[in-house]
Amino acid sequence: MSSALITGITGQDGSYLAEQLHSRGIDVHALVRAESSAQEQSVAEWVTLHEGDLLSPESLRRAVVDSAPDYVFNLAGISSVAQSWKEPELTSRVTGLAVGSMLEAAWTLQESSGKPVRFVQASSSEIFGAAVEVPQNESTPIHPVSPYGAAKAYAHHLVGVYRSRGLFAATGILYNHESPRRPEAFVTRKITAGVAQIAAGTSSELLLGNLDAQRDWGWAPDYVDALVRIVEADVADDFVIATGESHTVREFVGAAFTAAGITDWQHLVAVDERFNRPVDAPLMRGDSTKIRETLGWKPTKRFDEIVSAMVNHDLELLSS
Numbered sequence: 594m595s596s597a598l599i600t601g602i603t604g605q606d607g608s609y610l611a612e613q614l615h616s617r618g619i620d621v622h623a624l625v626r627a628e629s630s631a632q633e634q635s636v637a638e639w640v641t642l643h644e645g646d647l648l649s650p651e652s653l654r655r656a657v658v659d660s661a662p663d664y665v666f667n668l669a670g671i672s673s674v675a676q677s678w679k680e681p682e683l684t685s686r687v688t689g690l691a692v693g694s695m696l697e698a699a700w701t702l703q704e705s706s707g708k709p710v711r712f713v714q715a716s717s718s719e720i721f722g723a724a725v726e727v728p729q730n731e732s733t734p735i736h737p738v739s740p741y742g743a744a745k746a747y748a749h750h751l752v753g754v755y756r757s758r759g760l761f762a763a764t765g766i767l768y769n770h771e772s773p774r775r776p777e778a779f780v781t782r783k784i785t786a787g788v789a790q791i792a793a794g795t796s797s798e799l800l801l802g803n804l805d806a807q808r809d810w811g812w813a814p815d816y817v818d819a820l821v822r823i824v825e826a827d828v829a830d831d832f833v834i835a836t837g838e839s840h841t842v843r844e845f846v847g848a849a850f851t852a853a854g855i856t857d858w859q860h861l862v863a864v865d866e867r868f869n870r871p872v873d874a875p876l877m878r879g880d881s882t883k884i885r886e887t888l889g890w891k892p893t894k895r896f897d898e899i900v901s902a903m904v905n906h907d908l909e910l911l912s913s
């Protein structure tokens with residue numbers, strides 16, 4: 594039986610990934626900050642928990658040694674770009690430096706046990722930031738414009754370094770990916786939850802920041818499926834994971850109101866400067882030709898389907 598260690602299991606992607614790996618018969622281990630909080634966040638009982646903290650390299654090394662995994666999926670860290678502007682130093686430590694500790698621990702385990710370890714890093718389209726080309730692919734120059742993007746860029750490069758050293762170290766360059774499990778710190782869930790409340794009559798306004806930013810929004814379970822394909826690939830490599838279609842935040846808002854049956858919505862949305870960022874990547878759109886052709890991956894849900902699935906979920910939550 595193969596085993597996998599997941600960091601970031603309590604997040605959207607970690608939870609879907611754990612379910613996918615478990616359904617494939619893989620023994621799932623997870624790094625958690627405290628067992629009690631993992632249990633509160635209802636990590637499934639079939640996951641073996643290892644306590645550790647991204648700020649403590651020794652605890653990460655111990656978690657890797659104790660779980661002795663065939664696969665390491667590194668998803669943990671601050672994942673909100675907005676939060677990274679508020680806590681840039683912490684972001685550089687947990688989203689950047691900690692990846693070095695995980696890679697070193699995986700390398701050391703491989704060296705000492707003689708058993709190959711495969712490492713997959715959740716990289717991000719934010720590494721392209723003010724992208725010099727549209728769409729972006731694996732060769733697009735790295736040019737982050739946020740503390741989060743810079744931390745992810747460092748981690749991305751470090752994965753390449755360990756690949757050259759001989760570790761199976763790969764990345765999925767993940768574009769925005771959403772689901773009903775997305776927290777409201779991210780714009781899509783904030784919109785779908787807010788629209789559901791307006792539809793239910795419990796709120797009268799939706800306050801947002803930059804409505805003109807364009808993002809390439811996909812369906813989170815598809816992106817987790819891509820990470821599994823990447824870990825099982827013949828060769829460790831970097832892969833853009835994206836739909837190839839981008840929409841403005843304003844279009845997402847319009848689609849969410851439409852899904853809730855509200856056609857006249859413009860007066861229900863207002864811009865609040867508090868939600869603007871010092872710098873915001875203007876246009877993200879990924880070219881995922883490489884993973885489609887090499888690993889046979891493709892997205893299963895289109896933009897409107899993603900928006901409706903999230904709105905319907907939030908409407909149901911309010912009516913239950």
Ligand SMILES: C[C@H]1O[C@H](OP(=O)(O)OP(=O)(O)OC[C@H]2O[C@@H](n3cnc4c(=O)[nH]c(N)nc43)[C@H](O)[C@@H]2O)[C@@H](O)[C@@H](O)C1=O
Nearest residue numbers: 672674717718768769778779780781801802803806868873
């Ligand atoms: C690929 C990348 O994807 C995600 O990062 P993100 O794109 O920053 O995601 P978001 O949902 O926070 O913002 C999307 C856009 O929406 C704009 N926006 C407007 N008004 C609000 C607003 O009120 N809240 C938020 N959060 N954003 C707003 C905001 O300025 C931005 O242009 C993470 O998964 C990250 O981990 C990752 O790797």
